[in-house]
Amino acid sequence: MTKKLVECIPNFSEGRDKEKLKLLEEEVAAVSGVTLLDVQADGNHNRSVFTFIGNPEGVLEAAFQLAKKAMEIIDLTCHQGEHPRMGAADVIPFVPIMNMDIKECVELSRCLGQRMWEELRIPSFLYEASATRPERQNLATVRKGEFEGMPEKLLLENWAPDFGERKIHPTAGITAIGARMPLIAFNVNLGTDDVAIAKAIAKAVRGSSGGFKHCKALGMMLEDRNIVQVSMNMVNYEGTPLYRVFEAIRFEAERWGVPIIGSEIVGLTPAKALVDAAEYYLKIENFDCHKQVLEYHLVAE
Numbered sequence: 518m519t520k521k522l523v524e525c526i527p528n529f530s531e532g533r534d535k536e537k538l539k540l541l542e543e544e545v546a547a548v549s550g551v552t553l554l555d556v557q558a559d560g561n562h563n564r565s566v567f568t569f570i571g572n573p574e575g576v577l578e579a580a581f582q583l584a585k586k587a588m589e590i591i592d593l594t595c596h597q598g599e600h601p602r603m604g605a606a607d608v609i610p611f612v613p614i615m616n617m618d619i620k621e622c623v624e625l626s627r628c629l630g631q632r633m634w635e636e637l638r639i640p641s642f643l644y645e646a647s648a649t650r651p652e653r654q655n656l657a658t659v660r661k662g663e664f665e666g667m668p669e670k671l672l673l674e675n676w677a678p679d680f681g682e683r684k685i686h687p688t689a690g691i692t693a694i695g696a697r698m699p700l701i702a703f704n705v706n707l708g709t710d711d712v713a714i715a716k717a718i719a720k721a722v723r724g725s726s727g728g729f730k731h732c733k734a735l736g737m738m739l740e741d742r743n744i745v746q747v748s749m750n751m752v753n754y755e756g757t758p759l760y761r762v763f764e765a766i767r768f769e770a771e772r773w774g775v776p777i778i779g780s781e782i783v784g785l786t787p788a789k790a791l792v793d794a795a796e797y798y799l800k801i802e803n804f805d806c807h808k809q810v811l812e813y814h815l816v817a818e
Contacts, residue, residue, distance in 0.1 A: 550575030563598025622696035640681025
């Protein structure tokens with residue numbers, strides 16, 4: 518039987534109380550078939566980001582138990598922080614990792630939303646690939662108004678929750694639940710200290726200004742190295758492969774007489790994103806990632 522792996526990256530409106538964060542971590546540890554990969558907490562934002570992975574059933578159960586615990590220990594009527602938020606469990610995205618597709622993650626998001634309403638009375642919006650309306654794809658649009666403004670927003674014609682009634686949970690608010698492709702933080706460093714060049718190249722490759730649809734990019738200075746960087750979030754590595762945007766940056770940089778001196782990936786990345794780049798540059802013919810990459814066989818059941 519082929520093993521399926523899905524990732525979940527819930528964001529919670531708590532980043533200061535270590536005891537509360539420990540309680541959330543314990544909820545993940547208690548679920549069989551799930552591994553907690555990372556916890557990032559920010560005191561200024563008063564927000565934490567959990568990353569865990571496992572089989573679909575286990576990940577779905579862990580997501581629900583985390584939402585339940587967050588409801589019990591986080592009170593948004595007392596919450597302050599710099600980051601926008603509308604729920605104790607603010608955002609819960611599901612990400613396909615291995616032998617999963619985005620449609621299966623959409624189904625997970627819908628199952629979670631239904632269960633959170635039925636058992637916890639926490640309403641939810643579906644966003645990204647799970648969105649039921651075009652305007653709900655963008656998380657910032659969904660969360661606009663935040664916890665304090667959400668009761669009024671839910672009464673607007675187009676803003677009924679996807680699950681639940683037109684009212685927030687009194688202390689846990691409302692949650693955005695969705696499915697998305699893995700996000701890869703991919704940066705390309707240029708051999709110049711002219712940040713205007715990096716900004717011009719970023720503008721050329723990012724989707725919002727006519728570049729690649731699944732690329733978000735900014736040009737910035739790396740003061741410690743006295744070089745500039747095109748810093749990117751690749752929100753769908755299959756729709757816009759890393760090698761494609763890398764070659765576009767190389768082409769644009771040559772116009773300025775500037776070399777690429779390196780690239781970096783920040784955090785975790787799906788293996789397939791790197792295998793796709795290797796396949797492209799090595800010109801491998803008729804390559805099947807799932808059949809010919811050794812590690813895929815090691816995780817098969």
